[in-house]
Amino acid sequence: EAGVAQSPRYKIIEKRQSVAFWCNPISGHATLYWYQQILGQGPKLLIQFQNNGVVDDSQLPKDRFSAERLKGVDSTLKIQPAKLEDSAVYLCASSLAGAGYEQYFGPGTRLTVT
Amino acid sequence: KNEVEQSPQNLTAQEGEFITINCSYSVGISALHWLQQHPGGGIVSLFMLSSGKKKHGRLIATINIQEKHSSLHITASHPRDSAVYICAVSEDSNYQLIWGAGTKLIIKP
Numbered sequence: 104e105a106g107v108a109q110s111p112r113y114k115i116i117e118k119r120q121s122v123a124f125w126c127n128p129i130s131g132h133a134t135l136y137w138y139q140q141i142l143g144q145g146p147k148l149l150i151q152f153q154n155n156g157v158v159d160d161s162q163l164p165k166d167r168f169s170a171e172r173l174k175g176v177d178s179t180l181k182i183q184p185a186k187l188e189d190s191a192v193y194l195c196a197s198s199l200a201g202a203g204y205e206q207y208f209g210p211g212t213r214l215t216v217t
Numbered sequence: 218k219n220e221v222e223q224s225p226q227n228l229t230a231q232e233g234e235f236i237t238i239n240c241s242y243s244v245g246i247s248a249l250h251w252l253q254q255h256p257g258g259g260i261v262s263l264f265m266l267s268s269g270k271k272k273h274g275r276l277i278a279t280i281n282i283q284e285k286h287s288s289l290h291i292t293a294s295h296p297r298d299s300a301v302y303i304c305a306v307s308e309d310s311n312y313q314l315i316w317g318a319g320t321k322l323i324i325k326p
Contacts, residue, residue, distance in 0.1 A: 145303065145316030146260075159313070194260060205250070206314070210259035 105129065107209035109195050115215045121183035124212045128176070128197030134158075136206060137170055137180050138194040146194055152178060153201055185216045220244050223304050223317040231325055236291040238320045240304030243285065247309040251278050251289045254301045254319070263289070263302075294324045 108127040116122050128135050133154050138146035149168065151158040155175040163170070167186070172178040182189055192211040198204040222241045230236060240249070251263040264271050264278040266287075271278050275294075280287040291298055304317040 145305075145318060146314075148313065196260075205248075205262055205265040207262060208252070208260035210257065213257075 109209035113213050119184040123181045126178045126195030132197035134198045134201045136196040140192045190216045221317040227321045229323045238289045240287045242306050245309040246306040248307045250305045252303045296324045299323050
């Protein structure tokens with residue numbers, strides 16, 4: 104079974120630039136999560152999708168972050184414009200369904216904003 | 218007080234030693250997860266358990282629901298086990314994951 108795929112693996116941008124991350128979940132997984140992990144901290148949930156609908160985006164900085172999962176499969180997370188404090192690892196995870204199901208994580212995208 | 222507490226924060230041991238990492242939590246949970254994160258950033262789920270004990274290779278995870286405590290054990294530790302081990306709980310009210318701060322494990326050859 105293929106795992107969760109993410110790209111790019113690494114990205115370096117200057118502040119005020121835009122960046123987009125892509126995630127392809129495990130086939131058949133209805134729920135997709137985007138997490139932000141700042142160095143030395145645990146992951147913080149940014150947004151949770153159930154199929155193509157948003158379940159929870161309470162911690163997503165909506166003035167600069169956006170995410171979509173148009174066909175209920177792949178998802179993109181965009182930051183526009185980026186700030187220095189956005190430097191982090193962005194993790195995508197998927198699960199068969201939402202409540203109580205095991206989450207499978209992708210390798211993450213390490214973003215550095217200079 | 219954090220809802221999920223891990224100990225120790227850092228652990229350095231010699232190859233072959235038996236390793237124990239502890240996790241205590243204060244909320245009602247539907248499941249507890251142990252995850253492994255290597256320096257590159259990717260996270261691998263090791264165990265998800267809601268009762269008893271699970272074993273996978275040299276890794277053993279136990280949970281005591283009454284005491285709200287879980288342990289992750291590594292037998293015959295190896296330098297490739299060096300990573301951050303994270304405990305996370307699925308809260309039973311909303312199933313969101315609450316993350317511990319992680320335990321950084323270094324196994325020296």
